[in-house]
Amino acid sequence: MQREAAIREPLILGNKSYKDITDDVVGPIEGAAPRTWKILVTLTGLVAFYGVGCILYLLGTGIGVWGLNKTVGWAWDITNFVWWVGIGHAGTLISAVLLLFRQKWRMAINRSAEAMTIFAVIMAAIFPGIHMGRIWVGYWVFPLPNQFGSLWVNFNSPLLWDVFAISTYFSVSLVFWYIGLVPDFATIRDRMVKPLPKKIYGILSFGWSGRAKNWTRFEEVSLVLAGIATPLVFSVHSIVSMDFATSVIPGWHTTIFPPYFVSGAVFSGFAMVQTLLLIMRKTMKLESYIHIKHIEYMNIVIIVTGSIVGVAYLTELFISWYSGVEYESYAFINRFSGPYSWAYWIMMTCNVITPQLYWFKKLRRSLTVTFILSIVVNIGMWFERYVIIVTSLHRDYNPSSWGEFHATTIDIGIFIGTLGIFFTLFLLFARFFPVLALNELKSILKSSGENYKKIDNHHH
Amino acid sequence: MSKKVFHAMFNDEEKLMHAAEKLVHDGLRVKDVFSPFPIHGLDPIIGVKRTRLAIASFMYASGGTALALLGMWYFMIHDWPMNIGGKPSFSMIQNLPAFVPVTFEFSVLCGAHGMAITYFLRNGTLPGMPASNPDPRTTDNMFVMEITTDQNHDFSADAIEGMLKEMDLVELSIKDYE
Amino acid sequence: MMCQHCNHAPCETVCPVLATTHSNEGLNQMTYNRCIGTRYCANNCPYKVRRFNWFNYMGYDKFKNFNPSQDSLSRMVLNPDVTVRARGVMEKCSMCVQRIQTGKLDAKKAGTPVADGAVVSACSEACPTHAITFGDLNDNKSNVRGISQNNRAYHALEEVGVQPNIYYMAKVRNTEDQEA
Numbered sequence: 001m002q003r004e005a006a007i008r009e010p011l012i013l014g015n016k017s018y019k020d021i022t023d024d025v026v027g028p029i030e031g032a033a034p035r036t037w038k039i040l041v042t043l044t045g046l047v048a049f050y051g052v053g054c055i056l057y058l059l060g061t062g063i064g065v066w067g068l069n070k071t072v073g074w075a076w077d078i079t080n081f082v083w084w085v086g087i088g089h090a091g092t093l094i095s096a097v098l099l100l101f102r103q104k105w106r107m108a109i110n111r112s113a114e115a116m117t118i119f120a121v122i123m124a125a126i127f128p129g130i131h132m133g134r135i136w137v138g139y140w141v142f143p144l145p146n147q148f149g150s151l152w153v154n155f156n157s158p159l160l161w162d163v164f165a166i167s168t169y170f171s172v173s174l175v176f177w178y179i180g181l182v183p184d185f186a187t188i189r190d191r192m193v194k195p196l197p198k199k200i201y202g203i204l205s206f207g208w209s210g211r212a213k214n215w216t217r218f219e220e221v222s223l224v225l226a227g228i229a230t231p232l233v234f235s236v237h238s239i240v241s242m243d244f245a246t247s248v249i250p251g252w253h254t255t256i257f258p259p260y261f262v263s264g265a266v267f268s269g270f271a272m273v274q275t276l277l278l279i280m281r282k283t284m285k286l287e288s289y290i291h292i293k294h295i296e297y298m299n300i301v302i303i304v305t306g307s308i309v310g311v312a313y314l315t316e317l318f319i320s321w322y323s324g325v326e327y328e329s330y331a332f333i334n335r336f337s338g339p340y341s342w343a344y345w346i347m348m349t350c351n352v353i354t355p356q357l358y359w360f361k362k363l364r365r366s367l368t369v370t371f372i373l374s375i376v377v378n379i380g381m382w383f384e385r386y387v388i389i390v391t392s393l394h395r396d397y398n399p400s401s402w403g404e405f406h407a408t409t410i411d412i413g414i415f416i417g418t419l420g421i422f423f424t425l426f427l428l429f430a431r432f433f434p435v436l437a438l439n440e441l442k443s444i445l446k447s448s449g450e451n452y453k454k455i456d457n458h459h460h
Numbered sequence: 461m462s463k464k465v466f467h468a469m470f471n472d473e474e475k476l477m478h479a480a481e482k483l484v485h486d487g488l489r490v491k492d493v494f495s496p497f498p499i500h501g502l503d504p505i506i507g508v509k510r511t512r513l514a515i516a517s518f519m520y521a522s523g524g525t526a527l528a529l530l531g532m533w534y535f536m537i538h539d540w541p542m543n544i545g546g547k548p549s550f551s552m553i554q555n556l557p558a559f560v561p562v563t564f565e566f567s568v569l570c571g572a573h574g575m576a577i578t579y580f581l582r583n584g585t586l587p588g589m590p591a592s593n594p595d596p597r598t599t600d601n602m603f604v605m606e607i608t609t610d611q612n613h614d615f616s617a618d619a620i621e622g623m624l625k626e627m628d629l630v631e632l633s634i635k636d637y638e
Numbered sequence: 639m640m641c642q643h644c645n646h647a648p649c650e651t652v653c654p655v656l657a658t659t660h661s662n663e664g665l666n667q668m669t670y671n672r673c674i675g676t677r678y679c680a681n682n683c684p685y686k687v688r689r690f691n692w693f694n695y696m697g698y699d700k701f702k703n704f705n706p707s708q709d710s711l712s713r714m715v716l717n718p719d720v721t722v723r724a725r726g727v728m729e730k731c732s733m734c735v736q737r738i739q740t741g742k743l744d745a746k747k748a749g750t751p752v753a754d755g756a757v758v759s760a761c762s763e764a765c766p767t768h769a770i771t772f773g774d775l776n777d778n779k780s781n782v783r784g785i786s787q788n789n790r791a792y793h794a795l796e797e798v799g800v801q802p803n804i805y806y807m808a809k810v811r812n813t814e815d816q817e818a
């Protein structure tokens with residue numbers, strides 16, 4: 001059995017046994033739904049409902065119900081898309097990259113972070129769908145034989161790369177997540193006494209029996225999927241950034257975009273994980289599994305990626321001046337002093353300045369500070385995308401075609417609606433799915449559990 | 461003589477591993493082990509071979525690469541070449557940089573899903589399949605070793621039972637099977 | 639501003655479904671019935687000349703007062719040679735592709751090459767001061783070719799590098815006056 005240095009903080013607190021881990025995670029699924037959960041799910045459900053209503057109105061009436069115009073052809077739609085995809089990245093990073101680096105602390109958070117990824121990518125996928133003028137012919141983005149004499153699609157278009165990137169990312173994350181869930185569904189199946197849930201979890205568990213050979217394959221598949229998902233997660237946001245980077249619009253046409261977008265994505269994703277987990281650990285009493293050490297680790301990731309983003313902002317600014325291109329410099333002068341400068345300064349404050357507070361150990365180990373900053377970061381990251389998209393478009397080359405964008409209630413309603421759908425999905429997940437990776441946690445109990453570490457220290 | 465299957469249940473994976481080591485040393489064959497999580501180091505003891513899923517994944521991914529490149533050559537260069545923004549759309553080599561993202565994504569798609577499907581098929585874990593673990597506790601906190609008389613013709617059922625009873629186990633169940 | 643029919647049109651490369659491509663005559667063609675309405679082309683046009691059909695202008699009551707063609711009688715004001723664009727598709731100047739096509743067919747029937755000036759775009763025809771000249775740039779003897787080689791001719795936003803097919807003429811100034 002693998003042992004770990006005593007100076008490392010334990011990852012599982014309290015005197016836990018294998019059985020306790022199962023009880024702590026499966027117990028809430030077996031019991032009746034708590035009141036707070038019911039209230040929350042009703043609230044988020046209503047918001048989701050409103051969002052769906054706004055979407056239906058948009059689909060029935062036309063894209064004109066958004067505040068777009070001939071100058072600004074994308075605004076909240078693509079901002080929301082990039083924001084949601086970015087949030088999704090943290091889940092894959094936790095489950096794949098940290099697996100490759102053998103970071104055991106990921107095991108307490110990877111299940112819920114991956115769930116977040118999947119729901120966030122679903123939310124993201126809504127936007128390219130509904131932003132199309134004719135969503136009913138949206139399937140034309142796939143290279144299918146057709147009545148136009150088999151006119152194919154344009155593989156030079158970054159938007160088409162997006163189609164491939166997002167669908168690959170979504171389906172691979174889903175499979176990765178589900179493969180990890182199968183053994184845990186088997187645990188629930190074997191504990192359930194009520195016939196109907198037992199039957200459902202039985203189907204979901206695919207008849208998993210935990211044979212030695214199955215586990216060997218399981219570990220191999222997890223490792224290879226992590227190996228594949230790592231370049232995938234970096235490629236996805238790079239490709240999203242190429243939507244802008246390959247264009248000719250000043251402020252978009254920037255080679256720095258891929259790395260800058262990827263670190264921004266990780267930054268906002270970890271912030272969203274913090275928001276969700278801080279609530280989850282409290283309401284589901286998971287403090288022994290997700291404790292201050294985990295929060296601190298994530299805050300370290302936030303400050304690293306946040307600083308990269310900050311450097312990228314300054315680099316962009318410098319290069320726009322150094323390039324000597326009038327249009328380019330104007331695009332950036334317009335960002336910080338034009339009609340949308342408020343958005344630029346919100347972005348700068350939330351993304352560059354406030355996360356620096358995490359240099360203080362006390363602050364990055366404080367739950368309240370973490371919770372507030374996690375929301376601040378996501379506000380900042382939303383504005384980053386808004387600044388990139390709207391301020392670059394609204395004033396480009398010809399002053400005669402400059403314009404401004406003003407959001408309508410439908411713009412806002414759809415965004416709020418996706419937040420509602422997202423939180424509803426996450427609440428359903430927390431209620432019916434094993435929120436911690438049971439099998440993985442059990443496998444690190446002996447090396448990183450508090451009680452085992454104590455026994456070990458005695459021996460030496 | 462009726463065939464018998466022994467299920468020895470342990471409450472700790474290290475105890476099971478020690479027992480397996482001793483039994484295998486004495487010449488018994490362990491048919492399978494059921495556990496709630498992967499037990500590292502067990503496979504070589506009970507003779508589980510390394511899986512070739514990673515190789516399979518590589519082959520699926522290579523297939524994806526080839527298919528993506530072939531598809532894009534056919535769609536963009538061969539079947540209906542077009543002048544798109546003055547880009548060199550009439551030559552595969554010159555247009556290749558634009559095809560890199562899709563080639564990569566499609567390779568990953570094929571590699572990941574090909575492997576996942578193979579994994580589920582080889583495990584026999586598919587939606588609605590019946591579970592085959594001998595005791596529901598093996599997905600919670602118990603570890604079960606399965607030994608059959610079928611695989612151990614050199615030992616009588618009583619001998620196996622005696623050997624197992626010497627181990628540090630919680631429960632032993634013996635069943636007849638055909 | 640009108641569509642510059644760029645030879646290296648940035649709007650074309652970004653369309654995922656090939657709804658906007660180049661003709662071998664150098665036109666930037668917009669295929670309305672292939673468009674799915676991503677608006678990416680409009681964003682990527684440096685001249686911002688593309689227009690989107692935000693609503694179903696033919697049927698939405700909100701536009702009754704602005705759109706004369708909502709009933710079958712007044713629909714007759716519409717040009718029968720041009721398709722009415724549906725809701726959710728992009729449109730822009732087509733360089734009167736319907737006139738070019740008719741001109742080519744007429745010439746084909748007559749068995750002669752298209753003569754310079756036989757095809758004129760609607761804007762050029764309507765302009766009372768002949769500020770707009772239309773023709774075949776590839777024809778060495780055509781009127782536009784001559785004008786394009788004049789040293790007053792320039793491209794709008796030439797530095798972006800999209801190589802437009804439209805030329806503008808610089809204002810005629812009295813240089814001596816300026817020097818003085």
Ligand code: SF4
Pocket residue numbers: 640641642643644647648649650666682683684685686687688730800
């Ligand atoms: S002017 Fe704009 S719409 Fe016209 S070809 Fe150039 S980029 Fe495309």
